[in-house]
Amino acid sequence: MKEIISSDYEKEVLAGQNVLVDFYSTECPPCEAVAPKLETLEKLFGKEIKFVKIFRQGNRDLADQLAVKSSPTLLFYQDGEEVSARLTGGVKRSEIVRELKHVLGKDRVSEIMKTQEPTISDVDVAILGAGPGGLTAGLYLCQARINTVLVDIALPGGNVSTTHMVSNYPGFIDPQPGYMLSHNMSEQTKRCGTTYKVAVDVTHVDLLKKEIVIDSQETIRAKRIIIATGTSPNRIGIPGELEFKGQGISYCATCDAKYFVDKEVVVIGGGNSAIEEADFISKFASKITIVHQFDQLQANKIAQEKVFENPKFSFLFSHEPRAFKKAGDKMVVEVEDLKTKEMKTLISDGIFVFIGQKPNLEMFGDKLKLDQWGYIQTDEDMRTNIDGVYAVGDVGSKKYRQITTAIADGTIAAISITREIG
């Protein structure tokens, strides 16, 4: 891609053509992730759209003037006018193609996309998921000189990258910001030489053939596949939930309760995990309001007795949250009384949502053997019931889901594979 500087901007970008501008930085993993996508798209669209890049730190005045605040930021121009939404962060190829439609029109973009040649590559191991489990497996395999590719639908790091602070990961005296811990894990694996395909669309996975298709055009054939796709908390799906995730709304008491010493929190949920987690939170918080959709708790009796006896707890039965908001540094949750339809506002220091977790397994069809809760069963070497397919980390059937247990699984799977094919 052609590199330009501020003084070229008028001539190269505003002079009336179709232009895609990539503001990038050095030491920027999302910039590294988007660069190969732009290169392949330039090959496809280069005759009709000019692709240019601008080093953000070296052209700060221009970046400030254009209100470009992070790297990468992709801007799209048509005849000197910026058109369509800007893309930032872990930008997917499909998102860039979507925005190009604003520049060239839907039909022309579809026409050009049809001309792209599918690619096929062969690797020893493909790892799906670059959280702690997948990154650790990638590190061990790379150090054993096994040709490995790490594929993730997001940027590397998994759940740790969105965790505020991690204080129970051995080797650090002080609590570590989750994003730094996951950044270091990822850089360690990347520096070894593992190939990364991140912020991609995983279009298709065939575990029996051991083939993964990404971005609808790139097929990866592997001798072994490691599934390390983790879990996602069940979401309530109401306004404000995504926006305030990690900034007032938490899905993990073990991780975040300690930040609420003598503070007031709202807990959404009334099943076993919600009440057990809420009991744990009560060791820190001064007041806990449980919001539950039914007229009684669903948790086991012992857990119920504990919270009913604890004066820190109050309960809003037959209530459901409808929206999360922020007021200064306080969290606001609007709840509806399901019996009277009356709306109420609860103000607290933080909100915990425990309405269950789900393993990220949608891609894998129905051939994997799962436990009764829907998590992948493995043997002690992390092998699943499908030959050559392993599962590590939170997606696997286990009692305790933590960073340390995920990296232990990743280690075991990688060593097992190395013994088999190394």
Ligand SMILES: Cc1cc2nc3c(=O)[nH]c(=O)nc-3n(C[C@H](O)[C@H](O)[C@H](O)COP(=O)(O)OP(=O)(O)OC[C@H]3O[C@@H](n4cnc5c(N)ncnc54)[C@H](O)[C@@H]3O)c2cc1C
């Ligand atoms: C808010 C929060 C705080 C936490 N705090 C702590 C803590 O303080 N200490 C601790 O030990 N544990 C903590 N945990 C738990 C810890 O984060 C997990 O146990 C750990 O991250 C599991 O690692 P993993 O690699 O199995 O999965 P994840 O970290 O979940 O990573 C899975 C990866 O797979 C990717 N993925 C999903 N679907 C696909 C797909 N179809 N194809 C390709 N990639 C896919 C995801 O994008 C993600 O990057 C916390 C969890 C949460 C949610």
